[in-house]
Amino acid sequence: MRLATLNTVTPDGQLIVVSPDGTHYAKAPIATLQGALEDWDAAEPQLRAITEFPEALNLADLLAPLPRAWQWLDGSVYPSHGALMDKALGIEPFKPDWPPMYQGVSDTFYAPLADVPMVDEELFIDFEGEFGIITDAVRAGTPAAEAGKHIRLLVQINDWSLRKLAGPEMKSGFGWIQAKPPCGMAPFAITPDELGEAWDEHQIAANLRVEWNGKPFGNAFGKAMSHGFDQLVAHAARTRNLVAGTVIGSGTVSNETYREVGSSCIAERRGIEVVDTGSPITQFMKYGDTVRMEAHLPDGRAPFGALEQKVVKA
């Protein structure tokens, strides 16, 4: 099942169910995705019962499937990305056996085709292609073996980053505030069964095709996480309840074969350049630049749709 949210006058929009081919939709009997997640066991059968999709879908009419959330937690569990970022940022590697995770701004997830306003081009504007999940309510202390059951929806995310600010904020130990403006979210939030076998050990076995200004930039494979999303949920819920609608990200999708498959963010490519040549070559984004991210399954389907955004001056 694929869900999306129509832009309406309200901040949470109108929940819709999208046809299997992604071209049409029906309004859901539940107003918002947040509302559905708060009683998912009741909502899911109502949403799945919809089999007629009378309205033509225009992607420009969509908000993010979850336009705002009470909580957004982002992991960093692709080891090849972490290692390169440590080098690029000049951070001393710290390798815990648990997944690094920060809490980011969640009051806004940009629409899939939204222009993204940035206050300063000189702050090293970067994209980060990620996968993510959305939970229903999870009790504090839920173990990983149970946590996977709370993963109700899967999403594809662009975690916008300002790299000039990222290193100093990380060194403070407090995580990122200024370095992390709101994220964008691809059009469709999907139930895990949509992926078939590509939902594999609570990871997304799909290639994340990233294009920067229309040119191929990366095509990393999702199933390379050191910790599956079930473990990320359990980590997040160790000492605190997770409210329904909590969004948890994987961090930048990255593979050890990054020289062949490319990267899901500019900083990683620069990290490779530092390793190879001693200094970075690729520059960060400028106003007017676009980035397009679309995950593809082995059978060619793009279950989340395309996240396509342009950087503009705030």
Added chain:
Amino acid sequence: MRLATLNTVTPDGQLIVVSPDGTHYAKAPIATLQGALEDWDAAEPQLRAITEFPEALNLADLLAPLPRAWQWLDGSVYPSHGALMDKALGIEPFKPDWPPMYQGVSDTFYAPLADVPMVDEELFIDFEGEFGIITDAVRAGTPAAEAGKHIRLLVQINDWSLRKLAGPEMKSGFGWIQAKPPCGMAPFAITPDELGEAWDEHQIAANLRVEWNGKPFGNAFGKAMSHGFDQLVAHAARTRNLVAGTVIGSGTVSNETYREVGSSCIAERRGIEVVDTGSPITQFMKYGDTVRMEAHLPDGRAPFGALEQKVVKA
């Protein structure tokens, strides 16, 4: 003006205006504090117009004045606290010219008299007495000179902390997830004019009286911040819009004279013990322990009321 929120069946409760002596209230014509903050210029005169308080106030009927928020950002701008915590956690000091700040869980602020569930007594349960502010909407890039105008309400906060997890999470550079369960909030959110001259350079010139299991523990003075709340708002808003209802905290209230005035958290006292004797003496909280926090003005008033919580097993 003092505002509070009655516990009702809805998660955001019912906004009330509290009498100047704190004993009675009137229901507000706006349902929730979040709603009021989203159009504060319209809401404030309606709330101030209330001068009759027909209902007797029972503090046990209150939620936190803002029971949940889209964003909670906590600074750490009492220099004497930061220096001691670096020592106690074994963190290499990093002293930026900007205020350290992390984003914490905001989907829950505990009621002023709520029991606080913790999953594990062995995680070094600690309180942190703080002041905080609540903003209306702030545009990204708003300078400090303008940011102060967006401070609509002042609050008093207990930032619950699990110290055993705090050091490792801080070393990851990603900030705190597991080490920071939800905060508690004192009964009343107040407009800055309630403080009179004690709202001084965007700081709160009041003593934060902290009692642990009924015994005096600290009485630090609020106006000792390295950055005023106006600067904290500007820092938080440098690259991203702040949604109405953003809560920003000061970090643990602390004075250079901590040996005389005491501390607002156990970790700080332990830090002093480490400095003085080479090892910490005071133990952390146990199930059944209580902590009471009440800020006092020079004239004896307690404008936020008392935050009084008991730790219980989750």
